[in-house]
Amino acid sequence: MGxxxxxxxxxxxxxxxxxxxxxxxxxxxxLHRAAARLAMSQPAASKLLTDLEARLEVRLFxxxxxxxxPNWYGEVMVRxxxxxxxxxxxxxxxxxxxHVGNAGTVTIGTVxxxxxxxxxxxxxxxxxxxxxxxxxxxxxxxxxxxxxxLEGELDFAITRIPAGFQAEHFVFEEIGEEDxxxxxxxxHPLTGQTALTLETMAVYPWSLQPVGALMRQRVxxxxxxxxxxxxxxxxxxxxxxxxxxxxxxxxxxxxTTREVxxxxxxxxxxxxxxxxxxxxxxxxxxxxxxxxRLSPGAGTLMKTLRELIAHxxxxx
Numbered sequence: 041m042g043x044x045x046x047x048x049x050x051x052x053x054x055x056x057x058x059x060x061x062x063x064x065x066x067x068x069x070x071l072h073r074a075a076a077r078l079a080m081s082q083p084a085a086s087k088l089l090t091d092l093e094a095r096l097e098v099r100l101f102x103x104x105x106x107x108x109x110p111n112w113y114g115e116v117m118v119r120x121x122x123x124x125x126x127x128x129x130x131x132x133x134x135x136x137x138x139h140v141g142n143a144g145t146v147t148i149g150t151v152x153x154x155x156x157x158x159x160x161x162x163x164x165x166x167x168x169x170x171x172x173x174x175x176x177x178x179x180x181x182x183x184x185x186x187x188x189x190l191e192g193e194l195d196f197a198i199t200r201i202p203a204g205f206q207a208e209h210f211v212f213e214e215i216g217e218e219d220x221x222x223x224x225x226x227x228h229p230l231t232g233q234t235a236l237t238l239e240t241m242a243v244y245p246w247s248l249q250p251v252g253a254l255m256r257q258r259v260x261x262x263x264x265x266x267x268x269x270x271x272x273x274x275x276x277x278x279x280x281x282x283x284x285x286x287x288x289x290x291x292x293x294x295x296t297t298r299e300v301x302x303x304x305x306x307x308x309x310x311x312x313x314x315x316x317x318x319x320x321x322x323x324x325x326x327x328x329x330x331x332x333r334l335s336p337g338a339g340t341l342m343k344t345l346r347e348l349i350a351h352x353x354x355x356x
Contacts, residue, residue: 044096052095059121061088061111062100066118070107119191126192134335144337147176149185149197151324152280153218153297158352159198162344173337181253181278182324191331195338196328198345200254212324215349220258222313231311238268241313245273247283247294250324258321259295277354284310295319 057078064074075085093100100114110118134144150159155177163175178185182200186331189197190209201210222241224230230241242263249256263270275292282295287310296304300311326345328334334342 048096051306052092054092055088055089058092059125060119060120061085062114062244063125065089065108066110066114068107069109092325114234123190123192125130130192130335134337144335145174145176146195146335146338146341147178147193148338149178149180149194149199150189151182151185151199151218152179153299154198154215154324155179156297156299156303158215158345158348162341162348165348166344168342170337175337175341181249186327189327191202192332194335195334196326196342198324199327200322200324201327209330211328211330212325213327213346214323217320217323220255220319220321221282222293222297222315223287223296223301223304223310224291224293224313226308226311228291228293228311230313234314236313238263238266240273241293241315242268244271245275245286245290245292246271247275247277247286247292249278250276251293253278254321255295258319262317262319279346 060078061074064072064077068074068077071089072082075082078085080088089101091240096113098113100110100117101108102111102114130145148159158217159177163177166173166175178188178194182202185194185197185199186202188194190205198215201207201212222236224244230236230244233240248259253259260270271293275283275286280294280296280300283292283296285303286292287294293313298312301310304310326342327343327350
């Protein structure tokens with residue numbers, strides 16, 4: 041394979057059908073099923089693939105008795121094909137939205153804390169000027185959000201950039217750390233105490249994010265730092281609602297961000313335990329792709345978020 045120039049795809053006669061075939065082959069791992077999925081004959085699908093491989097002078101998929109598997113070159117083509125098709129789908133959604141008088145669509149990914157206060161405030165403000173803007177919000181952990189951003193499923197995200205991802209692909213605008221706190225039910229035996237220690241809390245059951253999650257790492261390091269044996273009974277779950285259900289029905293203790301706790305603990309159902317030591321995790325921020333231009337709706341929402349972030353720093 042020779043070195044490709046910037047417009048290699050013109051010489052290789054790359055078609056939309058190639059992109060669709062790459063995805064179908066990656067998901068089906070079988071030429072016959074991939075061709076049927078695209079309403080093509082198997083010989084036509086095979087010719088489409090082999091012609092492109094011949095023009096590129098490189099094999100993209102390894103053939104074997106049970107089907108096909110993308111090699112390293114094929115993995116690159118599949119990943120970029122997925123991005124391009126996702127962009128085309130978003131283009132159609134925006135065109136349709138504009139055609140019927142809407143202001144377009146935006147999909148944002150976010151970790152939990154900003155979803156509770158910052159993002160909801162920004163959405164409310166944007167909808168005053170763009171009431172028809174369709175906004176989708178995906179809440180998750182950074183390891184789930186960043187790959188979806190890279191695949192074009194998210195316009196931008198409020199998250200961290202996990203280890204293993206190349207920083208040069210992203211624009212990161214730091215917002216701040218997430219303050220953490222311990223939460224129990226109203227009436228828990230610990231709510232009558234004014235000063236708590238880890239030893240006191242460790243005798244109760246806990247519900248925490250799975251081992252390896254950022255918040256779990258912070259809690260584990262806290263016990264390690266103080267030389268305290270961690271709780272023996274821990275339910276591992278990434279879902280804050282499952283944790284709060286356990287807290288509500290038992291003497292379970294959980295850890296969540298202070299913003300989430302302040303939202304949920306206002307009714308007399310849950311209580312934030314008065315632990316004296318400050319607990320937080322590394323800063324999160326606005327994350328967008330360096331080489332992708334935001335749609336007008338996404339740009340407006342991003343601008344509003346920046347204004348709210350700047351205002352919150354002034355009023356702290």
